[in-house]
Amino acid sequence: MESVDVLIVGGGPIGIACGLEAKKKGLSYLIVEKGTIVNSLFNYPVNMQFFSSSERLEIDEVPFISKEAKPKRNEALEYYRRIVTSNKLNIRLFEKVTGIHKTDGHFRIETNKSVYQADRVIISTGFYDLPNLLGVPGEDLPKVSHYYNDPHYYASQKLAVIGASNSAVDAALECWRKGAEVTMIIREPEIGQRVKYWVRPDIINRIEEGSIQAYFNSNVKEIRPGVLIVETPEGIITLDNDFVLALTGYQPNFEFLEQAGIALSKDDKRLPQYNPETMETNVKGLYLAGVICGGMETHKWFIENSRIHAQLIVSDILRKKKEATAH
Template sequence: MKHVDLIIVGGGPIGIACGLEAKKKGLDYCIIEKGVITNSLYNYPLNMQFFSSSEKLEIDNIPFISNEAKPKRNEALEYYRRIVTSNQLHINLFEKVNAVHKKQGVFHIKTDKEQYTSTYVIIATGFYDLPNTMDVPGENLDKVSHYYKDPHFFAKQKLAVIGASNSAVDAALECYRKGAEVTMLVRGPEIGKRVKYWVRPDIINRIEEGSIKAFYNVTIKEILPKKIDFQTPQGEFSIPNDWVLALTGYKPNFEFLQKIGIQLSNDTKLYPQYNEQTMETNIKNLYLAGVICGGMDTHVWFIENSRIHAKTILKSITEGK
C-alpha cells in the first residue's frame, strides 16, 4: 500500500491544475485518471470548438496559444498534455478509483490496480461519463449513442439528433454538411438559448429553409431498428431512421460521491455539500474541484471559472497543516 499526502481523483484540466499547485506547495501528490490525460476532452467530438477563448482555458498562467480566438479540441489536448509532460506531473493513467473511505483520520483509496492511503483527497471527476438516459424502449439498441465523434460515419444515413444544446446542434450541422439526412427531435419549445452565439443562427436558418427537419416539444415513445416513434402537441409521428444521437446531456457520478459519504442536496439538483471558501466537503480534508461542484447544474462551472479551485484548495490544505 502506497501513502501520499494528496490523492487527486481525475486528470482533467482542473485535476491537472490541482497537481500543479500541489507540486508548487511541495506536497507529495498523485493524480489518478481512469483514462487518458484529459479523458473527457479526448472523447469530445473531433471538430469541437470551445465557447471560451484560449486565455480563459489557461491554468497556472501558462499561455495557451491557438489558431483562432476560440480553440478547438485538438489544440486543448496539446496544451494540457504539454503541461503534464513538461512539468513532470505525477499522474497514473488508465487507473480507475473504485472506493474512497476514511478510517481514523486517513483516507484509503482503492483502484483497479493499487491501494493507497492519503491525508487529503480532491475529487475532480467532472460529469461527462454518465449520460442522461431517456428510459424509453429501444434506447439500448446499437443504433443509439449518447456520444458523438465524427460526422463522416453518418453520411447518406437517416439520422435523428435528440437534444437542442451545443452538442446536439454541432452534431446536426456537421452531419448535415457531410451528407446525412438529419432530423432534430427537440424536447423543449426551441433550440437552446445557451447554444454558441455564432452557431445558433446557423441551425435556425438550416431548419427554416428545410435543410434540417425539426420537431419541438417531443416525447420519444420508442426507438425501433428502422424507425423512431414520438409524440408532439401536433400528434404522433413515426419516421424512418438509421441512427440516433441522443445528446441529452450528462451528469456527475452521484453514486460514487454518496458512497464516499459526501452529502447531496435533497432536491433534483443534487448539489454536493462543500464550503465555498475552501471547497472542503462535509468530510474533513476531502475537497471538490471543477464542474462536479454544480450537481445536475452542469452549466454552472466551467474550466474558466473553476480553475481557481486549485489555489483555493491547496491554500486551505497548506495553511491547515
C-alpha cells in the same frame, strides 16, 4: 502502500491544475485518472470548438496559443498534455478509483490496480461519463449513441438528433453538411439559448429553410430498428431512421460521491455539500474541484471559472497542516 499528502481523483484540466498547485507548494501528490490525460476532452467530437477563448482555458498561468480565438479539441489536447509532461506531474493513467474510505484521520483510496493512503483527497471527476438516459424502449439498440464523434459515420443516413444543446446542434449541423438526412427532436419550443452565439443562427436558418427537419415540444416515445416513434403537438408520428444521437446531457457519478460520504441535496439538483471558500466537503479533508461541484447543474461550472479551485484547496490544506503542527 504508497502514501501522499494529497490524492487527486481525475486528470482533467482542473485535476491537473490541482496537481500543479500541490507540487508548487511542496506537497506530495498523486493524480489518478481512469483514462488518458484529459480523458473527457479526448472523447469530445473531433471537430469541436470551445465556447471559451484560449486564455480562459489556461491553467497555472501557462499561455495557451491557438490558431483562432476559440481553440479546438486537438489544440486543447496538445496544451494540457504538454503541461503534464513538461512539469513531470505524478499521474497514473488508465487507473480507476473504485473506493474512498476515511479511517483514523487518513484516506484509503482503492483502485483497480492498487491501494493508496492520503491525508487529503480532491475529487475532480467532471460529469461526462454518465449520459442522461431517455428511458424509452429501444434505447439500448446498437444504432443509438449518447456520444457524438465524427460526422463522416452518418453520411447518407437518416439521423435523428435528440436535444438542442451545443453538442446536439454541432452534431446536427456537421452531419447534415456531410450528407446525412438530419431530423432534430427537441423537448423545448426553441433551440437552447446557451448554444454558441456564432452557431445558433446557423441552425435556426437551416431549420427554417427545411434543410434540417425539427420537431419542437416533442419527445421520443420508442426507438425501433428502422423507425422512431415521436410524440409531437400534432400527435404521434413515425419517422424512418437509421441512427439516433441522444445528446441529452450528462451527469456526475453521484453514487461515487455518496460512497465517499459526501452529502447531496435532496432536490433534483443533487448539489454536493461543500464550503465555497475552501471547497472542502462535509467529509473533513475531502475536497471537490471543477464541474463536479454543480451536481445536475452541469452548465454552472467550466474550466474558466473553476481554475481557482486548485488555489483555494491547496491554501486550505497548507493552513490546516500549519495549524496541526502548531498544536
